[in-house]
Amino acid sequence: MAVIPALRLDGVSFSYGTLPALADLSFSIAPGERVALLGKNGAGKSTVVRLVAGLERPDEGTVWVGDWDTHDAAPEQLARRVGSVFQHADQQLFASTVRDDVSFGPRALGVGAREVERRTDDAIEDLDLAPHAAHHPYDLPPAFRKLAALAGALALEPALLVLDEPTIGLDGALRGRVTRALLERSAAGVALLVITHDLTFAAETLERGLVLDRGTLACDEPLAGLLGDATRLEPLGLVAPPVAALSAALDLPGRPVRAADAARELARVARGRPGP
Amino acid sequence: MKSLTLEGATFWYPATESPALREVSLEVAQGEVVALVGALGAGASTLLLVAADLAPRVTGGRLAGAVARRDRSGIVLPTPWTQASGMAFTVWDEVAFGPANLAWPTHEIARQVDRALERLELIPLASRDPTTLSGGELQRVIIAAILAMDPGLVLFDEPAAELDAGGARTLWRLIRLLAKEGKAVLLATSALDALPDVADRVVWLEDGAVRAVGTPDLLADVAACDAGLGTSVATVWRASGLPGPYPLTVAHAVQRWR
Amino acid sequence: MTGRRLHPFTLLAIAAALPALAWILPAPAGGAATAGIGLALAASRGLRRGLWPAVLTAAPFWLFLLLLHDVPTTIAIGLRITTMVASFVWLVAALEPARLVEAMVAAGWSASVAYLLAATLSAVPVLKARAKRIVEAQRCRGLSPRGGIAARLRALRALALPLVLSALHEVDERALALETRGLVPGIHRTPLAPPPDPAVERALRWVLLLACLFALIRRFM
Numbered sequence: 057m058a059v060i061p062a063l064r065l066d067g068v069s070f071s072y073g074t075l076p077a078l079a080d081l082s083f084s085i086a087p088g089e090r091v092a093l094l095g096k097n098g099a100g101k102s103t104v105v106r107l108v109a110g111l112e113r114p115d116e117g118t119v120w121v122g123d124w125d126t127h128d129a130a131p132e133q134l135a136r137r138v139g140s141v142f143q144h145a146d147q148q149l150f151a152s153t154v155r156d157d158v159s160f161g162p163r164a165l166g167v168g169a170r171e172v173e174r175r176t177d178d179a180i181e182d183l184d185l186a187p188h189a190a191h192h193p194y195d196l197p198p199a200f201r202k203l204a205a206l207a208g209a210l211a212l213e214p215a216l217l218v219l220d221e222p223t224i225g226l227d228g229a230l231r232g233r234v235t236r237a238l239l240e241r242s243a244a245g246v247a248l249l250v251i252t253h254d255l256t257f258a259a260e261t262l263e264r265g266l267v268l269d270r271g272t273l274a275c276d277e278p279l280a281g282l283l284g285d286a287t288r289l290e291p292l293g294l295v296a297p298p299v300a301a302l303s304a305a306l307d308l309p310g311r312p313v314r315a316a317d318a319a320r321e322l323a324r325v326a327r328g329r330p331g332p
Numbered sequence: 333m334k335s336l337t338l339e340g341a342t343f344w345y346p347a348t349e350s351p352a353l354r355e356v357s358l359e360v361a362q363g364e365v366v367a368l369v370g371a372l373g374a375g376a377s378t379l380l381l382v383a384a385d386l387a388p389r390v391t392g393g394r395l396a397g398a399v400a401r402r403d404r405s406g407i408v409l410p411t412p413w414t415q416a417s418g419m420a421f422t423v424w425d426e427v428a429f430g431p432a433n434l435a436w437p438t439h440e441i442a443r444q445v446d447r448a449l450e451r452l453e454l455i456p457l458a459s460r461d462p463t464t465l466s467g468g469e470l471q472r473v474i475i476a477a478i479l480a481m482d483p484g485l486v487l488f489d490e491p492a493a494e495l496d497a498g499g500a501r502t503l504w505r506l507i508r509l510l511a512k513e514g515k516a517v518l519l520a521t522s523a524l525d526a527l528p529d530v531a532d533r534v535v536w537l538e539d540g541a542v543r544a545v546g547t548p549d550l551l552a553d554v555a556a557c558d559a560g561l562g563t564s565v566a567t568v569w570r571a572s573g574l575p576g577p578y579p580l581t582v583a584h585a586v587q588r589w590r
Numbered sequence: 591m592t593g594r595r596l597h598p599f600t601l602l603a604i605a606a607a608l609p610a611l612a613w614i615l616p617a618p619a620g621g622a623a624t625a626g627i628g629l630a631l632a633a634s635r636g637l638r639r640g641l642w643p644a645v646l647t648a649a650p651f652w653l654f655l656l657l658l659h660d661v662p663t664t665i666a667i668g669l670r671i672t673t674m675v676a677s678f679v680w681l682v683a684a685l686e687p688a689r690l691v692e693a694m695v696a697a698g699w700s701a702s703v704a705y706l707l708a709a710t711l712s713a714v715p716v717l718k719a720r721a722k723r724i725v726e727a728q729r730c731r732g733l734s735p736r737g738g739i740a741a742r743l744r745a746l747r748a749l750a751l752p753l754v755l756s757a758l759h760e761v762d763e764r765a766l767a768l769e770t771r772g773l774v775p776g777i778h779r780t781p782l783a784p785p786p787d788p789a790v791e792r793a794l795r796w797v798l799l800l801a802c803l804f805a806l807i808r809r810f811m
Binding site (some may be wrong): 057108109111117130131132134135136138139140142144145147148149151160161162165194209227 | 720723724726727728730731732733736748749751752755756758759
């Protein structure tokens with residue numbers, strides 16, 4: 057039995073009025089797959105997110121979320137399958153505590169009270185937000201509000217998470233929390249589509265890269281190969297993240313792009329080398 | 333010549349018991365780029381507000397210690413959309429907003445605006461409506477807008493946060509250029525990997541106090557790596573168990589490797 | 591479309607004169623005339639930006655008036671309120687804040703006062719844009735805009751609270767941010783492109799002022 061993709065775009069074209077944004081875009085994401093949506097500013101990435109969330113309908117082609125055609129579904133229905141976090145999500149918080157705000161999603165979905173609590177607790181735990189759960193969102197620094205907004209999407213327990221620049225404004229430690237939370241969810245079968253210009257974060261968290269260029273798909277391949285290849289990245293307007301560049305420069309076996317993997321390979325190669 | 337001098341600066345936000353800055357002493361010379369690094373909440377943003385004479389004057393709160401400024405300052409905040417005037421038809425008008433408020437004559441305004449637009453590669457966007465810009469484009473517009481006011485001391489708070497790779501590269505090159513022109517630059521950033529090529533000195537802030545000051549080599553120290561403030565290359569080197577001193581950049585690593 | 595080429599002070603004068611005349615002139619004819627002109631002006635900005643918001647905003651007032659007063663009083667006051675609403679909606683749609691600031695500065699007003707007035711008038715589209723973003727985000731969390739009273743009240747809370755909270759929160763940040771752009775009290779800003787103020791318009795403004803005074807005097811004779 058074939059597995060239904062978590063997300064599939066089929067010949068999707070879209071224009072904002074007369075301004076073309078996407079042209080004949082097709083790709084699919086399997087459950088549990090972790091995909092980075094990359095490209096220069098203005099390449100159409102945010103448009104893809106809006107189409108997947110059901111906020112816009114494609115002019116041509118179809119967007120399938122699981123087996124649902126977004127033409128037939130409103131965003132609040134799609135929320136059962138897709139958790140979206142847009143930029144400036146910290147502006148959408150309104151409850152008097154972080155916990156109340158995170159539980160807004162599952163409550164709106166109509167799941168039972170016990171289930172709401174479980175999902176809320178899990179989401180807060182995953183992002184280490186427990187110390188702040190009882191605070192008013194606006195008493196927290198913007199970075200923690202951003203995490204609270206992400207927790208809100210996690211609490212929906214959707215089959216697909218679509219995130220638009222989730223790490224802007226976060227320091228290294230908080231970025232690590234996001235990476236861990238997303239990897240855990242993905243291991244449980246949740247598909248990820250993440251817009252990011254932080255290629256280091258992409259290397260640590262995601263496995264496949266879709267690069268958009270002026271509304272079309274310029275590239276669709278595993279990040280591991282793509283990120284270390286400066287000749288491929290340049291024309292796409294991307295720069296190799298330092299770990300990938302290091303692996304390529306030192307010709308480490310397997311060309312690892314994640315820090316832990318690179319450290320391991322480095323140690324291994326160093327051990328095997330003759331002394332100075 | 334020193335553009336900015338802080339001596340034992342301690343700052344409390346209004347109605348807060350513990351200070352956001354503790355006994356910070358720092359100097360930034362004209363022609364120098366100084367970078368502030370640290371965890372979130374370490375005080376970098378507060379330090380920039382004090383340097384810009386916005387804290388405590390506009391934010392409220394209390395400042396102890398001495399702050400001396402030689403030049404007019406300009407600050408680029410980490411939330412560029414709040415700095416937009418909200419009433420410019422075009423990007424050109426938006427950048428001209430600040431110089432107009434300085435009551436400069438129109439020909440001088442035009443000169444500064446055109447120069448700023450060119451430096452930030454914004455000429456193609458000059459007639460665009462600022463409300464239609466993406467986050468990264470708006471950030472570049474605000475940077476241009478502050479530079480158009482020709483400050484002697486330029487303060488940046490996470491200026492590359494919303495920029496893509498190309499935009500960030502342009503920005504770092506521009507910051508070096510500003511220093512070369514004699515401006516003093518103080519910048520808070522979490523883009524540690526860019527600092528070896530951008531900063532002359534790095535100041536490590538922890539809980540509002542200066543923990544260490546040095547050249548960017550500081551970012552390859554054991555202590556920095558363990559605190560999560562090492563460059564990516566230095567962090568990998570340390571994690572691999574290889575002996576120090578750790579290389580700062582890929583280029584250094586390649587040299588070490590041979 | 592009216593307003594785009596008129597001087598900002600002329601727009602302000604018309605938007606002030608219409609409601610003034612609505613209250614001064616005898617009801618219901620006076621109110622009907624001014625309300626008619628006001629709605630026509632609002633409609634000139636388009637159905638979506640002008641007429642519809644004017645009608646939607648004025649409607650609840652008519653409802654309250656009907657509950658409190660008899661029909662003639664309702665009509666008299668209702669027409670006056672409609673004039674005020676329609677004039678304001680037209681003004682917000684027609685007046686470009688940048689032009690107002692330029693006009694005020696060219697006329698010698700302090701830049702920060704000019705900015706404050708312009709920012710108040712431009713607050714509406716900014717809040718509308720933000721409200722749209724918040725509605726979208728809440729819908730994507732499962733909030734349905736349909737349903738019974740309870741559901742709609744919940745929906746309103748999920749929209750209104752973040753809108754107000756984030757706007758208020760930003761006020762502080764904004765004040766600080768505008769200082770960074772040199773907008774401090776007491777400055778004398780260089781006008782970049784002062785809108786032209788033809789003699790015809792200046793005359794029109796005087797005529798409007800005199801008309802209001804004349805009507806006021808006639809009313810009390």
